[in-house]
Amino acid sequence: MTTSSPETPDSPDYLRGFGNHHVTEAIPGALPQGRNSPQRPPLGLYAEQLSATAFTQPRAANRRTWAYRIRPSAAHPAFIRIPNGRLRTGPFNEIEPDPNRIRWDAMPPATPGTDFVAGLFTVGGHGSPLTGMGMAIHTYAADTSMTDVFVNADGELLIVPEQGRLRVLTELGRLDVPPGQICLIPRGLRFRVEHDEAVRGYVCENYGAALALPERGPIGANGLAAERDFRVPVAWFEDREEPVRVVQKFGGNLWAADYDHSPLDVVAWHGNHAPYVYDLADFQVLGSISFDHPDPSLFTVLTSQTPVPGLANVDFVVFAPRWLVGEDTFRPPWFHRNVMAEYMGLIRGVYDAKAEGFVPGGASLHNTWASHGPDAATHRGASAAELVPQKLDDTLAFMFETNLPITLTAQAWTADHRQPDYDAVWSGLGREFRA
């Protein structure tokens, strides 16, 4: 069964659409009319433009938001370096790039008192925010709501909860993100993550071009992720005149400044640089209705393109519940080697290429050119299966696919939750050759 996660009675309100220029005010009359920067903005607010692309980039790529806030953003003391915890940023060079196939169990529960940012554990990545290309992969486990406000100057954050509902309070409004939904925090936007329970999940940090919807090509004007299912929060603000620590990741390091107010004080805004939430249950899954297993690019939800046409810095791909009907077809993913690197996680259920060992909250990395595909048990089963229509129901896996080799962090390599003998899943694929 395909279900949408129920929203709570106090669910925040949203505007709909992908990449739209939204207009929203938490207090009627807070938005200036007819101009962005009047001599005196309404209600005594300060105007501020957030430019997320160069002023001069073409309209299709241009991103900016005008915010009208209680206190000016510029009024804060110096940022001071603080420890990076388990956050790492490219260039990734703690250990050598490793061609081996790697798999992890779920992260251990958070040490009590760990919030979302302290709970981030960088797995690896490539590129660097200093060159605006590449990405990092993080997992998180936290049990305590943030009191600090966080802002990432290095890239946008795609958050994929696996356990526990997140409440993400941003400068531009509030997002409610249960497992099964994803949220995107754009680069440079301040936010705080709260939750009432222990939470766990995955984060893709994208140093490159902002994630966008893929082209549909011959699919036509509909299908895959629909523009209207992306939800952007309405304006919301907190008016708190008290010390608030703002932690910023900049050039890979954490810096903190003690503000005398909450910077989540934007009363009205308009623009297209905004956070959003998307329910993966809304993804229209397309597949083969004749034969052969299609390339998983058909499951792309969002893509960050490089300047090379069709080559992604990051693709976010989802393996959602769907029917398999292919005739004379080996239905699970085939054996393959790929110039792209594939990091996979599991939000719920079972993934059709791995009979066991790939668990919710766990992850696998099949680096560039690594031989991988169905494990021996899956291969055995699918080669003998009677090919009646089959519904894959209890499943929600995803992939961060990226164009260059991923180098692990030392902590991801030595982690106790790394599985010691992942290669063994492909042993037992015996010789079946008959001349």
Ligand SMILES: O=C(O)Cc1cc(O)ccc1O
């Ligand atoms: O390796 C994987 O499990 C991901 C994957 C899935 C699929 O259906 C086809 C190719 C592919 O890399």
Ligand SMILES: [Fe+2]
């Ligand atoms: Fe693969």
